[in-house]
Amino acid sequence: MAYKVILSEADIHRVLDRIAHQILEKTQGASDVVLLGVATRGVPLAHRLADRINAFEQVKLPVGTLDITLYRDDLGRQSTRAVGRTELPSGGIDGGKVILVDDVLYSGRTVRAALDAISDLGRPAAVQLAVLVDRGHRQLPIRADYVGKNIPTSLVEQVKVLLSEVDGVDEVRLTGETTEA
Amino acid sequence: MIKHLLSAADLDAATATQIHDIAAEMATVAGREVKKLPTLRGRTVVNLFYEDSTRTRTSFEVAAKRLSADVVNFSAKGSSVEKGESLKDTAWTLQAMGADAVVIRHPASGAPHRLTHWVHGSVLNAGDGTHEHPTQALLDTYTMRSRMGKVEGLNVAVVGDVLHSRVARSNALLLHTLGAKVTLVGPPTLVPPAFANLTPSLRVSYDFDSVLPDADVVMMLRVQKERMNAAFFPSSHEYYKRYGLDSARLRRMPDHAIVMHPGPMNRGVEIAPEVADSPRSTIVEQVANGVSVRMACLYLLLGGRS
Numbered sequence: 112m113a114y115k116v117i118l119s120e121a122d123i124h125r126v127l128d129r130i131a132h133q134i135l136e137k138t139q140g141a142s143d144v145v146l147l148g149v150a151t152r153g154v155p156l157a158h159r160l161a162d163r164i165n166a167f168e169q170v171k172l173p174v175g176t177l178d179i180t181l182y183r184d185d186l187g188r189q190s191t192r193a194v195g196r197t198e199l200p201s202g203g204i205d206g207g208k209v210i211l212v213d214d215v216l217y218s219g220r221t222v223r224a225a226l227d228a229i230s231d232l233g234r235p236a237a238v239q240l241a242v243l244v245d246r247g248h249r250q251l252p253i254r255a256d257y258v259g260k261n262i263p264t265s266l267v268e269q270v271k272v273l274l275s276e277v278d279g280v281d282e283v284r285l286t287g288e289t290t291e292a
Numbered sequence: 293m294i295k296h297l298l299s300a301a302d303l304d305a306a307t308a309t310q311i312h313d314i315a316a317e318m319a320t321v322a323g324r325e326v327k328k329l330p331t332l333r334g335r336t337v338v339n340l341f342y343e344d345s346t347r348t349r350t351s352f353e354v355a356a357k358r359l360s361a362d363v364v365n366f367s368a369k370g371s372s373v374e375k376g377e378s379l380k381d382t383a384w385t386l387q388a389m390g391a392d393a394v395v396i397r398h399p400a401s402g403a404p405h406r407l408t409h410w411v412h413g414s415v416l417n418a419g420d421g422t423h424e425h426p427t428q429a430l431l432d433t434y435t436m437r438s439r440m441g442k443v444e445g446l447n448v449a450v451v452g453d454v455l456h457s458r459v460a461r462s463n464a465l466l467l468h469t470l471g472a473k474v475t476l477v478g479p480p481t482l483v484p485p486a487f488a489n490l491t492p493s494l495r496v497s498y499d500f501d502s503v504l505p506d507a508d509v510v511m512m513l514r515v516q517k518e519r520m521n522a523a524f525f526p527s528s529h530e531y532y533k534r535y536g537l538d539s540a541r542l543r544r545m546p547d548h549a550i551v552m553h554p555g556p557m558n559r560g561v562e563i564a565p566e567v568a569d570s571p572r573s574t575i576v577e578q579v580a581n582g583v584s585v586r587m588a589c590l591y592l593l594l595g596g597r598s
Contacts, residue, residue: 181591189596196317197320227403232326
């Protein structure tokens with residue numbers, strides 16, 4: 112299918128650099144921050160952010176994995192989904208500042224499920240959200256604290272985030288009917 | 293996707309492994325402060341038990357509750373069944389109440405299969421007569437996998453009252469599917485030669501001691517006195533001497549080998565107390581794993597579009 116490249120490898124690199132700096136700025140040095148990557152592609156993004164924050168200010172942040180399958184609100188509407196791993200850092204998340212990391216923010220339902228999962232796993236002092244792409248069309252009152260790129264989309268379009276850890280290449284693509292036609 | 297879980301033979305290796313993988317995730321919930329997932333909120337699971345059972349019924353109940361399903365316990369004792377209601381009428385009643393899944397234990401082999409014709413929801417066989425007990429086989433293989441790292445290639449001795457054991461039958465089928473080698477061991481009266489035809493890889497032995505040195509897993513079965521209407525062996529003392537697992541036999545097993553028992557066990561009849569309590573016994577682990585595996589089964593059957 113025809114697609115348009117929204118972010119190249121270099122773009123993704125720069126965007127993550129910026130988000131890492133924003134996290135350091137907004138959390139005053141990220142001392143009590145835990146990064147939780149939402150499976151699947153939020154996980155490598157969380158690790159990349161942790162690497163950058165470590166490179167910029169020598170702060171080693173704990174990174175965890177959150178699989179929200181069992182918290183989805185559309186389970187009864189689709190065939191059964193495979194369940195992935197949820198792994199919290201050894202220090203847990205109680206009292207810390209959790210930053211959820213995901214690739215695309217769309218309806219907000221994944222984030223809603225992630226918030227429910229977090230409240231079952233512990234009681235962080237605060238939860239923030241970092242996404243690589245915000246494509247709009249929210250169905251819930253949810254917004255991101257750190258956004259890599261805002262991409263205005265129509266509902267028929269699809270945003271595909273490809274990451275080298277999972278897909279072998281770094282690229283963000285927009286497929287489907289584009290506005291320019 | 294499977295709708296019912298009636299027989300271990302219905303499971304291919306991929307599905308069984310998927311259940312094991314999901315069970316491993318479910319097991320992490322047991323270690324959390326909030327031991328609950330919202331996954332099956334609003335679904336109703338009926339435990340329909342025509343035979344006494346503490347372990348399996350409680351295990352299914354805990355599993356369903358951890359997934360936030362509503363659980364209704366329906367035991368034959370003290371119910372309309374004692375007033376003469378047939379399984380079919382009971383099934384229709386449950387159907388009318390909107391059961392999404394029925395977990396059934398019944399003394400008649402094949403009763404869960406019948407039930408699938410009368411209810412719209414999923415049916416899970418929690419033991420039917422001397423036929424099958426698939427979730428037990430799933431939890432046993434899960435226990436083997438977590439203790440030994442794999443199931444494929446293991447030598448598993450299933451020892452004792454094979455004739456009356458749905459656990460043995462389900463395990464023999466599933467272990468074959470997963471690539472383990474099973475030897476059924478017991479007196480000829482309790483291990484009929486015809487059982488060797490159950491799967492192509494199955495062996496039958498009447499000499500427990502000759503099987504011990506090669507066994508990776510020794511699974512002891514309970515002597516089911518309640519199903520025995522004839523004399524299958526001269527005395528329980530003689531049975532214990534030839535087929536009981538005592539410390540001397542435990543020492544003849546390889547160092548890495550484990551001892552399993554589906555419970556409830558008769559200490560001193562098929563297994564010595566010190567063997568049952570030894571670190572090589574997985575009996576308590578099996579109970580904990582039972583909850584995780586049943587959560588995985590309920591998720592797989594009820595988690596998707598109905």
